[in-house]
Amino acid sequence: xxxxxxxxxxxxxxxxxxxxxxxxxxxxxxxxxxxxxxxxxxxxxxxxxxxxxxxxxxxxxxxxxxxxxxxxxxxxxxxxxxxxxxxxxxxxxxxxxxxxxxxxxxxxxxxxxxxxxxxxxxxxxxxxxxxxxxxxxxxxxxxxxxxxxxxxxxxxxxxxxxxxxxxxxxxxxxxxxxxxxxxxxxxxxxxxxxxxxxxxxxxxxxxxxxxxxxxxxxxxxxxxxxxxxxxxxxxxxxxxxxxxxxxxxxxxxxxxxxxxxxxxxxxxxxxxxxxxxxxxxxxxxxxxxxxxxxxxxxxxxxxxxxxxxxxxxxxxxxxxxxxxxxxxxxxxxxxxxxxxxxxxxxxxxxxxxxxxxxxxxxxxxxxxxxxxxxxxxxxxxxxx
Amino acid sequence: xxxxxxxxxxxxxxxxxxxxxxxxxxxxxxxxxxxxxxxxxxxxxxxxxxxxxxxxxxxxxxxxxxxxxxxxxxxxxxxxxxxxxxxxxxxxxxxxxxxxxxxxxxxxxxxxxxxxxxxxxxxxxxxxxxxxxxxxxxxxxxxxxxxxxxxx
Numbered sequence: 069x070x071x072x073x074x075x076x077x078x079x080x081x082x083x084x085x086x087x088x089x090x091x092x093x094x095x096x097x098x099x100x101x102x103x104x105x106x107x108x109x110x111x112x113x114x115x116x117x118x119x120x121x122x123x124x125x126x127x128x129x130x131x132x133x134x135x136x137x138x139x140x141x142x143x144x145x146x147x148x149x150x151x152x153x154x155x156x157x158x159x160x161x162x163x164x165x166x167x168x169x170x171x172x173x174x175x176x177x178x179x180x181x182x183x184x185x186x187x188x189x190x191x192x193x194x195x196x197x198x199x200x201x202x203x204x205x206x207x208x209x210x211x212x213x214x215x216x217x218x219x220x221x222x223x224x225x226x227x228x229x230x231x232x233x234x235x236x237x238x239x240x241x242x243x244x245x246x247x248x249x250x251x252x253x254x255x256x257x258x259x260x261x262x263x264x265x266x267x268x269x270x271x272x273x274x275x276x277x278x279x280x281x282x283x284x285x286x287x288x289x290x291x292x293x294x295x296x297x298x299x300x301x302x303x304x305x306x307x308x309x310x311x312x313x314x315x316x317x318x319x320x321x322x323x324x325x326x327x328x329x330x331x332x333x334x335x336x337x338x339x340x341x342x343x344x345x346x347x348x349x350x351x352x353x354x355x356x357x358x359x360x361x362x363x364x365x366x367x368x369x370x371x372x373x374x375x376x377x378x379x380x381x382x383x384x385x386x387x388x389x390x391x392x393x394x395x396x397x398x399x400x401x402x403x404x405x406x407x408x409x410x411x412x413x414x415x416x417x418x419x420x421x422x423x424x425x426x427x428x429x430x431x432x433x434x435x436x437x438x439x440x441x442x443x444x445x446x447x448x449x450x451x452x
Numbered sequence: 453x454x455x456x457x458x459x460x461x462x463x464x465x466x467x468x469x470x471x472x473x474x475x476x477x478x479x480x481x482x483x484x485x486x487x488x489x490x491x492x493x494x495x496x497x498x499x500x501x502x503x504x505x506x507x508x509x510x511x512x513x514x515x516x517x518x519x520x521x522x523x524x525x526x527x528x529x530x531x532x533x534x535x536x537x538x539x540x541x542x543x544x545x546x547x548x549x550x551x552x553x554x555x556x557x558x559x560x561x562x563x564x565x566x567x568x569x570x571x572x573x574x575x576x577x578x579x580x581x582x583x584x585x586x587x588x589x590x591x592x593x594x595x596x597x598x599x600x601x602x603x604x
Contacts, residue, residue: 167501169543172508176547183548214542215500218535 070150072116079147083140084109090134090144095375095394096127099387103127105134105144112151125151126162126383129391130256131375132343152258162257165384166215170253171262173211177248178265184246186210189224194231197240203279204231204241205293207286208249209412219419223412226437230285230311233443237324239314241283244273250292256380260300267297274306285311285439287341287411294345310341311439312410316350319357327445328359334366334404335438336395336418337373338411351410351438358445364402374398376414377421392421393430400431410438458575458582461511462489463498468519468561475564483568484575494524496532500540503554507544513578515571516556523561530558550581 076082090105091097097104103124112121125148134144156162164171176182189210190196209223234241251266274282284290287310294308318324335355341347348370355363368374377391396418399407409415415435422432464470473489476482492498495518506514516537521529533556541551557570 164501167499167505169499169501169504172501172504173543173547175508176504176549184546185548186546188546210546211543214539214546217539 070153072112072150072154075147075150076113079143079150080140081109081113081142081144081147084113084142085140086110087139089137089139090142093133093137095131095133095377095391096129096387099390100124100127103387108151109142109144109147112147121151121155125155127387129375129377129379129388131339131378133339133375136343136371149256149258152256153260154258156258162382165379165381168381169215170208170211170381171257171259173208173215174249174251174254174266175262178262178269180269182246182248182269186247187243187245189213189228190243191228193235194228195235197242200240200242201278201280202239202241203244203247203274203277203282204234205247205250205282205284205286205289206243207284207289207412209286212412212416216416216420219416219423221412221416221419223415223437225440226410226412226415227285227439229437229439229441229443230283232446233311233315233324233439234283236446237315237318239283239318242277242279244277244279246273248273250286250289252288252292252296253380255292255296257382264300267301271297271301271304279306282306282308283311283314284308285410285437287338287345287347288413291340291344310345310347310350310410312341312347312350312354315439315442316353319354326354326358326442327447329441329445330360331406331441332362332364332404333406333408333441334364334399334402335369336366336376336399336407336409336414337370338409338414339373339375339378341410342373343371351408354438354442355408358442361445364404366402367398376409376411376417378413378417388417389421389424392418393425396421396431396433397429399433404433406434406436406441408436408438408441412437457486458484458512458578459510460484460487460513460515460571460575460578461506462487462515462517462571463492463495463502464489465495465518466491466493467525468523468559469495469517471561472517472559472563472567475562476568477564479564481564481568483571486575487571494518494526494528495530496526496528498533499536500543503536503540504543507549507553512582513553513555513574515574516554517567518556518558520558520560530556550585552577552581 088106128148130145209227212223248266248269251263254262290310298304374395377388418435470491503514537556541554545551
């Protein structure tokens with residue numbers, strides 16, 4: 069599907085000056101000296117695809133910090149994705165985390181015959197339009213809550229909150245009963261065929277229902293549907309917006325007023341929403357519009373936000389745990405009661421670090437989704 | 453119409469579970485050839501990822517065959533497998549594959565007859581589920597299963 073030369077020119081790796089700024093800011097390199105973005109680029113260019121690349125390509129957490137820093141805009145994360153695709157083609161084996169369950173679920177979902185029963189979390193107070201060309205893309209939250217029930221995560225609360233906010237703002241939407249995973253994790257691990265099968269199944273579902281706009285609360289789904297689908301699929305003409313964009317907008321126009329909550333919070337920018345999609349201000353303006361909410365900025369914020377140590381459910385290990393621990397310590401240092409995030413995967417990864425902490429030095433701050441918090445601020449007056 | 457070939461994967465624990473499989477040979481009671489047995493050191497070794505992998509590779513049903521409570525050689529007494537079994541069942545339900553395709557069977561050692569009876573009943577149950585699933589799939593437009601609460 070891809071050849072090395074075209075990927076080299078598309079990702080601009082020949083512009084690499086060997087300066088090593090990417091390596092200095094890389095959170096993985098900080099804890100694992102074996103992983104070195106600069107060296108990976110130089111090695112591939114020197115060997116010109118003649119020899120298999122080193123195993124360290126699987127350590128990249130795709131946080132995009134390197135691209136943020138690179139003066140020549142070398143698309144390192146895209147390059148890594150290609151190296152992984154190539155490695156898989158040559159028979160490399162991925163060390164899947166969680167027994168490979170997330171990938172297996174994605175592969176089963178990709179079957180044409182799959183008829184999911186994925187809406188049993190929908191509470192009665194949420195109203196759904198009978199006919200609408202706007203769909204809310206739920207993402208994999210129903211699966212995550214089962215799979216990570218041991219960690220006590222409830223990512224679906226964020227989705228419920230998002231739907232309640234849309235109801236309050238009088239924005240009609242529909243849900244797709246058989247929506248598939250967006251396929252981002254398969255794309256990141258180089259399984260492009262699996263990704264395309266899921267994408268085509270989604271397009272089929274959207275087309276069948278005449279969907280023209282998509283709202284989603286998951287940054288990973290947002291970026292994949294908005295940026296990756298048009299890249300890989302020709303007939304994609306659906307507008308994709310993130311819930312924080314739409315809610316910040318209706319707050320600004322006065323169509324929605326959030327309630328009051330007495331809490332000190334800090335906001336963690338998810339990589340896919342921040343660095344990838346450049347949505348930094350909208351979540352902050354939602355928090356600022358809530359009366360009684362005090363926002364304490366975390367030390368590494370906005371473009372410099374430290375990743376939650378996420379991985380596409382593969383090669384997760386001590387390095388990831390150390391990054392998570394560092395991020396949680398930063399959150400604790402703000403003195404906030406709650407760490408607010410907008411990504412279900414950040415919630416899972418940070419809670420995993422809290423749950424599996426071997427010592428008391430991991431900050432046990434409460435972690436909550438921004439939509440969940442915003443919807444809760446409306447609770448006493450209206451929903452209850 | 454010929455009976456469809458129902459592929460069953462059995463994860464049998466090395467101790468009481470595997471002894472049931474051996475007992476079928478000793479007693480001369482056979483079980484259908486579509487039943488494949490994988491011997492594992494303990495059912496606690498099995499997690500939701502492996503169970504779902506079996507379904508990904510085309511198994512129609514998965515049976516977890518282990519020791520009765522209190523008989524575990526490693527003293528874990530199914531505390532892991534009960535949790536993983538529940539997880540995998542919930543995921544099968546969300547995937548629309550019916551959670552009854554996965555069963556946890558805990559038998560006394562050397563219960564060959566009982567195992568054969570259970571596995572045969574399981575095949576009958578899965579045949580029934582598969583028939584209803586096939587009917588659902590041939591339906592051109594699946595039933596809209598969202599509860600439309602009010603029109604906006």
